[in-house]
Amino acid sequence: MRFQSIRLKKTSLVILIFSLGVLATLGLMKALGREFNQGLGSGETSTSQTQKVVEEESAVIDVVNKVSPSVVSVAIENKQLFDPFFGFSGPREKQSGIGTGFVVSADGLILTNKHVVSLSGEKYIAILRDNNGGERKMPVVEINRDPFNDLALIKVDAGDLTPVELGDSDQLKVGQTAIAIGNALGRFENTVTTGVVSGLGRGVSPIDPLTGVAEKLDDLIQTDAAINPGNSGGPLVNTRGQVIGINTAVAEAQNIGFAIKVNIAKQLISDFKSSGGKISRPQLGIKYTHISRDVALLNEVPEGELVREVVGGSAAARAGVRVGDIITHLDGQKLTEENSLSLVIRTKKVGDPIKVRLWRDGQTLDLAAILQEAPTG
Numbered sequence: 001m002r003f004q005s006i007r008l009k010k011t012s013l014v015i016l017i018f019s020l021g022v023l024a025t026l027g028l029m030k031a032l033g034r035e036f037n038q039g040l041g042s043g044e045t046s047t048s049q050t051q052k053v054v055e056e057e058s059a060v061i062d063v064v065n066k067v068s069p070s071v072v073s074v075a076i077e078n079k080q081l082f083d084p085f086f087g088f089s090g091p092r093e094k095q096s097g098i099g100t101g102f103v104v105s106a107d108g109l110i111l112t113n114k115h116v117v118s119l120s121g122e123k124y125i126a127i128l129r130d131n132n133g134g135e136r137k138m139p140v141v142e143i144n145r146d147p148f149n150d151l152a153l154i155k156v157d158a159g160d161l162t163p164v165e166l167g168d169s170d171q172l173k174v175g176q177t178a179i180a181i182g183n184a185l186g187r188f189e190n191t192v193t194t195g196v197v198s199g200l201g202r203g204v205s206p207i208d209p210l211t212g213v214a215e216k217l218d219d220l221i222q223t224d225a226a227i228n229p230g231n232s233g234g235p236l237v238n239t240r241g242q243v244i245g246i247n248t249a250v251a252e253a254q255n256i257g258f259a260i261k262v263n264i265a266k267q268l269i270s271d272f273k274s275s276g277g278k279i280s281r282p283q284l285g286i287k288y289t290h291i292s293r294d295v296a297l298l299n300e301v302p303e304g305e306l307v308r309e310v311v312g313g314s315a316a317a318r319a320g321v322r323v324g325d326i327i328t329h330l331d332g333q334k335l336t337e338e339n340s341l342s343l344v345i346r347t348k349k350v351g352d353p354i355k356v357r358l359w360r361d362g363q364t365l366d367l368a369a370i371l372q373e374a375p376t377g
Contacts, residue, residue, distance in 0.1 A: 060194060060239070064190075067102075067237055068181060069128075070162050071101075071102050071235065072102065072138075073129075073230075074098055074112055074116050074124060074127075074154075074233065075098060075125045075126075075127055076119070076125070098230070099112055099230060100181075100231055101154065101234070102164050103164060106162070107161075108138070108156040109155055111152075111153060111246065111265055111269070113152065113246065114145045114149070114150045116152070116233045117154060118145075124139075124143070126140055128161070138156035141157055142154065144272065144277075144278070146268055147283065147375070149260060150249075151260065151264070151265055151268055164235060164243050165240075165242045166243050166265070167243055167262055168244075168262075169264075172244060173197065174196075174199060174200060176197050177239050178237070179193070179236070179237045180194075180227055180231060181234055181237070182247060183231065184230050184231055193226040194225055195223050195226070195255070196225075197221060197223055198224050198256070199221075200221060200222070202220045203217065203337075205217070217249065219264075220245075220248070221236065221244070221258065223245075223257050223259060226255070227258075228250075233247065243262050244261075245260060245262055246259055246262065248260050280350055280373055282371035282373065282374065283314065283315070283345065283374035284354070285372065286307050286309065286327075287308045288305040289305070290340060292337060301326060303328065304335045305327045305340070306326050307321060307323055307325045310323060314372060315354075315369040316356075318370075319368060321356065321358065321369075325358045326359040327341060327356060328357050329355075330344045330345070330357075345371070352371050354368075354370075354371055356368070
């Protein structure tokens with residue numbers, strides 16, 4: 001009996017130890033579960049995290065299905081892909097895309113970049129593809145370029161196109177999702193890339209290899225959504241399928257692309273329609289390079305716009321502006337990197353008088369000019 005009692009006590013002890021071990025393990029697992037769930041976010045479980053990812057993917061798919069039927073490839077017959085802001089890319093084909101555009105009205109009005117359709121004497125074609133792989137080629141019958149911005153409105157003979165929905169770029173927030181759609185490398189139509197709005201109010205000066213001249217672009221959207229040669233002129237859209245920008249350039253670094261704010265394009269479209277199908281912009285008639293404050297101090301000259309060329313017969317030429325002059329003020333506004341000559345001119349209209357203060361050979365001169373219409377061809 002004594003032996004049996006001892007054996008029972010040992011058995012009970014083993015059971016007790018085993019039970020304590022199970023309870024300790026369950027407690028540890030519960031604690032780890034709490035920490036894991038807390039790591040996912042306040043009240044967010046692994047299931048909800050997965051659901052969130054699926055919802056985000058679904059949103060992108062919905063956007064692509066909505067916008068892609070309105071995106072066109074812009075091409076030239078018998079031309080190798082050439083994008084002035086990116087260079088040559090891709091093999092020579094019978095018909096290569098040089099850029100992208102998107103439909104803004106059912107009657108055949110398409111928005112793209114000015115540098116996509118900058119070559120004169122060429123026959124451009126807009127190629128529209130539907131979600132079923134069908135292809136529709138439409139000759140471009142009219143090109144209207146905006147001399148202020150890297151934008152152009154082209155026209156095709158059609159009355160049944162599906163326009164995109166234009167958003168409001170004034171409401172953009174850094175960090176929000178951005179989706180780029182375009183004719184990547186001139187061969188991969190309607191390529192989709194995703195990212196975020198990385199920054200706002202950026203300025204860049206991409207160089208056009210055809211002329212060697214850098215075109216200053218201001219107040220751009222910066223995004224890390226991949227933008228490649230051929231993407232120029234394509235839409236940058238939000239998760240509601242609204243266009244928020246027009247893809248235009250990349251920096252010499254990874255994951256840095258730029259798009260023109262859609263509100264600038266909306267104003268262009270409105271002016272175009274109200275003027276009976278014409279883009280009218282004022283110009284002073286010079287080519288210039290900005291002299292920053294630091295450079296000005298080092299060279300003992302004022303900050304401003306150094307005139308490199310004066311267009312014959314222009315407002316500047318008639319006012320007496322010369323090559324080598326440094327324009328320091330327009331209508332009393334000091335010209336700086338933040339307040340450039342082009343920004344001041346954009347607030348004026350054709351025919352407006354404008355006061356020009358400049359520095360020449362150590363002297364300050366005040367001239368008067370009447371702004372003329374800038375060519376758009």
